Amino acid sequence: MTEEKTPAEEPKRDASVQKREEFEKRTVFTEMFNLFSLVGFLYGALDERLSVQEGMQRQFGKPVWFYRTRLENNLLACLGGISFLFYLFQVVTGVLLLMHYRPTTAEAYRSVVDITNHVPYGWLVRGIHRWGANLMIVTVLLHMMRVFFTAAYRSPREVTWVNGVLLLVFTLAFGFSGVLLPWHQLSYWATSAGTDTLSAIPVVGEGIKYFVRGGATIGQLALTRFFAFHVVILPGLMLMFLVLHFLMIRRQGISEPL
Numbered sequence: 001m002t003e004e005k006t007p008a009e010e011p012k013r014d015a016s017v018q019k020r021e022e023f024e025k026r027t028v029f030t031e032m033f034n035l036f037s038l039v040g041f042l043y044g045a046l047d048e049r050l051s052v053q054e055g056m057q058r059q060f061g062k063p064v065w066f067y068r069t070r071l072e073n074n075l076l077a078c079l080g081g082i083s084f085l086f087y088l089f090q091v092v093t094g095v096l097l098l099m100h101y102r103p104t105t106a107e108a109y110r111s112v113v114d115i116t117n118h119v120p121y122g123w124l125v126r127g128i129h130r131w132g133a134n135l136m137i138v139t140v141l142l143h144m145m146r147v148f149f150t151a152a153y154r155s156p157r158e159v160t161w162v163n164g165v166l167l168l169v170f171t172l173a174f175g176f177s178g179v180l181l182p183w184h185q186l187s188y189w190a191t192s193a194g195t196d197t198l199s200a201i202p203v204v205g206e207g208i209k210y211f212v213r214g215g216a217t218i219g220q221l222a223l224t225r226f227f228a229f230h231v232v233i234l235p236g237l238m239l240m241f242l243v244l245h246f247l248m249i250r251r252q253g254i255s256e257p258l
Helices: 009-025 028-036 038-043 045-050 052-060 070-074 076-098 108-117 122-149 158-179 185-200 205-213 220-252
Strands: none
Touching: 076 122, 076 220, 108 122, 122 158, 158 185, 158 220, 185 205, 205 220
16 A cells, blocks of 8 residues: 655655755855855854844844934044945055055155156046045034034933044044145145144153154154054054944934023
8 A cells, every 4th residue: 555645744755955056056155256256145054053134134123213304314423434345445455555555754755746747547546535534524523513513412322422532532633643644745744833832731741742753853753653653553453443333323313402
């Protein structure tokens, strides 16, 4: 006698057969492609183990409070994101410039000239980096003004406000430290005037000025220190405080205006 299969067993058999057929269609190449590609990261084997797609949907689907006016909802609320976008532009273009820049008093200006005139699209990368720095400072200032005039710094977001003030200081320090790197007349005298103002700080002014310059005058040590601040120290601090800033915003949400 042949064993009859119950209706409940048929769907199980069909599912197992379909899974077996899908497995046989897979090849080593497609598995490797899905594993290391963006498609595989979101929908493939990695997503089956880490649930990346579910986590992204949960984060991106989190509701945000609406502002009362169309201008506040579409423009002013985006200034922080625009500032972060400019920061990403600065990182990418800065890495590209770093591949050709030589931080010595003898080679700095010549390397900048080579980037502008001889490196393919170097003039474009340098222009984006230069104007992106100015636009980033403007958008960060506008973002801070929006937060201040709408009183978005109120409790319980005081720590987020202090964090944002530090990010503003880092942004201004980015711009100031990058002025000296081309090592031409304008950058030299602008840095000289900027560091001279530090001596006006009571008690510790002269010490800060000497530390920033690396000596009594602006020379190779000053260029090295400005390069280290601009390329290593400030980017690390900026990234750390940006992560903290975003985590606090995700935790507390966006404050509604007055």
